[in-house]
Amino acid sequence: MMRFIPVRETILGSAILVLLLLVASRFAGFVAPSNLANVFNDTAPLIILALGQMVVILTRCIDLSVAANLALTGMAVAMINVAMPGLPIPVIIAIAIFLGAVMGTINGILVWKLAIPPIVVTLGTMTIFRGIIFLISDGKWVNSHEMSPAFTDFPRMVLLGLPVLSWAAIITIILFGIMMARTGFGRSIFAVGGNPHAAVYTGIDVGKTQFWAFVVSGALAGLTGYLWVSRFAVAYVDIAGGFELEVVAACVIGGISIAGGIGSVGGAVLGAIFLGVVKNALPVVNISPFWQLAISGSAILIAVAFNARAGRNKGRIILKEAEGAQ
Amino acid sequence: MSVLKKLATSVALAGAMFGTPAFAQDDVRIAIVVKALGIGFFEAAAEGAEEAAAELGNVEIIYTGPTDTTAEGQIEVINALIAQQVDAIAISANDTDALVPALQRAMDRGITVISWDSGVAPEGRQLHLNPSSNPLIGNMIIKLAADHLPDGGEVALLSATTTSTNQNIWIDEMTAVMGDYPGIEVVATVYGDDLADKSYREATGLMQSYPDLDAIIAPTSVGIVAAAQAVVDAGKVGEVNVTGLGLPSEMAGAIESGASQSFAIWNPIDLGYSATMLAYELSQNDVEAMAGAEIPMGRMGSLTLDENNEGAMADPFVYDASNIDQFKSIF
Numbered sequence: 064m065m066r067f068i069p070v071r072e073t074i075l076g077s078a079i080l081v082l083l084l085l086v087a088s089r090f091a092g093f094v095a096p097s098n099l100a101n102v103f104n105d106t107a108p109l110i111i112l113a114l115g116q117m118v119v120i121l122t123r124c125i126d127l128s129v130a131a132n133l134a135l136t137g138m139a140v141a142m143i144n145v146a147m148p149g150l151p152i153p154v155i156i157a158i159a160i161f162l163g164a165v166m167g168t169i170n171g172i173l174v175w176k177l178a179i180p181p182i183v184v185t186l187g188t189m190t191i192f193r194g195i196i197f198l199i200s201d202g203k204w205v206n207s208h209e210m211s212p213a214f215t216d217f218p219r220m221v222l223l224g225l226p227v228l229s230w231a232a233i234i235t236i237i238l239f240g241i242m243m244a245r246t247g248f249g250r251s252i253f254a255v256g257g258n259p260h261a262a263v264y265t266g267i268d269v270g271k272t273q274f275w276a277f278v279v280s281g282a283l284a285g286l287t288g289y290l291w292v293s294r295f296a297v298a299y300v301d302i303a304g305g306f307e308l309e310v311v312a313a314c315v316i317g318g319i320s321i322a323g324g325i326g327s328v329g330g331a332v333l334g335a336i337f338l339g340v341v342k343n344a345l346p347v348v349n350i351s352p353f354w355q356l357a358i359s360g361s362a363i364l365i366a367v368a369f370n371a372r373a374g375r376n377k378g379r380i381i382l383k384e385a386e387g388a389q
Numbered sequence: 390m391s392v393l394k395k396l397a398t399s400v401a402l403a404g405a406m407f408g409t410p411a412f413a414q415d416d417v418r419i420a421i422v423v424k425a426l427g428i429g430f431f432e433a434a435a436e437g438a439e440e441a442a443a444e445l446g447n448v449e450i451i452y453t454g455p456t457d458t459t460a461e462g463q464i465e466v467i468n469a470l471i472a473q474q475v476d477a478i479a480i481s482a483n484d485t486d487a488l489v490p491a492l493q494r495a496m497d498r499g500i501t502v503i504s505w506d507s508g509v510a511p512e513g514r515q516l517h518l519n520p521s522s523n524p525l526i527g528n529m530i531i532k533l534a535a536d537h538l539p540d541g542g543e544v545a546l547l548s549a550t551t552t553s554t555n556q557n558i559w560i561d562e563m564t565a566v567m568g569d570y571p572g573i574e575v576v577a578t579v580y581g582d583d584l585a586d587k588s589y590r591e592a593t594g595l596m597q598s599y600p601d602l603d604a605i606i607a608p609t610s611v612g613i614v615a616a617a618q619a620v621v622d623a624g625k626v627g628e629v630n631v632t633g634l635g636l637p638s639e640m641a642g643a644i645e646s647g648a649s650q651s652f653a654i655w656n657p658i659d660l661g662y663s664a665t666m667l668a669y670e671l672s673q674n675d676v677e678a679m680a681g682a683e684i685p686m687g688r689m690g691s692l693t694l695d696e697n698n699e700g701a702m703a704d705p706f707v708y709d710a711s712n713i714d715q716f717k718s719i720f
């Protein structure tokens with residue numbers, strides 16, 4: 064019975080509820096349904112990126128280039144939009160996902176074929192991608208009045224009460240829920256991260272699985288690149304600077320083990336929502352900005368400490384008799 | 390020194406004798422040296438310089454600069470200008486110190502040297518023209534908000550980071566003149582860290598925490614753009630006015646949507662105009678650049694020099710719906 068109620072997600076979910084109550088005690092308007100929808104909408108890019116990052120971390124890798132990928136794709140599609148304002152938005156989105164996937168492919172090949180440690184590969188590509196943005200844009204901004212109205216309006220379009228940006232996150236969550244639980248690829252990701260040697264014996268190509276994990280993460284970063292640039296209606300070299308660390312933080316808070324193999328879609332989503340609530344709550348609870356960073360950091364540490372405790376009884380005793388004999 | 394001067398004079402004489410067309414005229418030749426050619430901001434400054442030249446009558450403007458923003462490129466340009474025996478050089482420098490020897494050589498040959506926009510170390514120029522000053526900027530940002538709030542109201546500041554030197558000085562200067570704006574109350578100061586997403590979130594937070602907020606002042610170019618977008622998305626255009634410091638090309642959308650009534654930044658045309666006027670005064674009217682001197686600069690009033698021979702041109706220039714189209718393609 065207990066195995067149907069995931070402990071970590073329950074703890075994290077309660078933590079988010081407690082946080083919401085705390086914020087509501089200082090600013091009641093924060094928990095109004097419309098504001099909660101805004102918070103979710105604001106967190107949507109983080110959720111999408113956290114899901115991509117989750118897949119990578121599960122395979123014992125890490126992708127630090129997501130924010131730079133997002134920024135480069137965002138700049139590229141913004142410039143394409145300026146050059147060809149008539150290009151329909153679905154085509155723009157397809158280009159964004161494709162560009163992101165190409166960048167993910169570069170990471171994946173370097174990790175798979177050259178066996179360079181992922182943290183080194185993605186640190187390198189992170190800087191390269193940022194540099195390329197400077198090269199293609201000449202350091203200039205793409206501004207809201209240069210973008211076509213269709214380009215900037217798409218993520219704001221309201222369908223069934225929620226903006227498209229929120230729906231993009233919801234659809235990603237559903238697709239990932241199915242992929243991780245119901246497909247061979249999803250299961251092999253857990254296998255590769257949980258025990259690579261055993262995975263090889265079952266016929267899974269560890270490097271190839273990691274490669275595909277990077278492609279998935281890159282494609283999602285590309286999609287987010289378009290959503291980000293159109294939402295904030297501006298593209299420049301430094302957009303989403305440092306956001307990769309927030310994405311990794313969301314995964315860690317969500318109980319994705321940095322050592323790979325352990326984690327869930329629900330965890331990553333709740334981790335992202337937790338951070339999103341903190342980020343949106345701090346400006347309205349009237350706390351000195353000098354304290355905000357410290358509070359954000361403490362929240363991350365506390366959440367991780369919880370996870371570490373929850374993960375401790377994970378060790379499995381396989382020889383019950385031997386334990387009893389001691 | 391005197392030998393050099395003689396030499397320079399004889400070279401000039403020789404030049405006059407063999408005469409290029411430019412030498413044949415009596416025009417005062419003022420070189421406007423910019424960081425690099427092809428930058429909208431400096432093209433606009435050159436436009437201002439031409440305006441000053443037309444006003445003065447007998448002035449020829451030589452608009453020049455390297456093709457990329459390097460000190461080496463500017464040194465070559467300066468050497469070429471020395472060889473051409475121009476009357477004055479007004480430079481926006483790529484490096485504070487690297488240009489000093491070349492510019493000293495120019496001054497040794499009797500050429501007037503001033504810097505504008507981006508300065509040269511004091512020993513390499515006679516004076517430096519700053520676009521504005523911290524007190525003027527501090528006053529301007531609150532004035533921009535107050536001008537649209539005749540009955541007073543609540544304003545909030547959206548700055549860059551807590552440690553941004555420029556923004557903190559401007560906010561201090563603003564606080565110092567708050568007494569001049571009765572009825573205007575600064576309800577909060579928040580920090581967007583010059584990140585679009587954080588600035589957007591902070592601006593949204595401000596509108597939630599202070600439902601009666603009338604204006605958001607963002608003295609930073611990322612913040613002002615993000616705040617304008619947040620106001621549009623919150624449906625508060627007309628209720629909350631976003632203002633501060635921004636670039637016309639980046640703010641054109643915000644002016645168009647009505648999220649921002651007006652904002653300010655230096656006007657490159659005025660800057661080029663003033664630099665030309667100052668160079669002319671120093672070169673032709675025997676005005677000496679020294680601490681405390683007041684040097685006239687045509688329609689821009691006069692420049693008062695401080696102990697470093699630096700002066701501030703004017704208040705930042707205000708951009709609004711009436712002039713944004715003219716400037717948005719410039720810079």
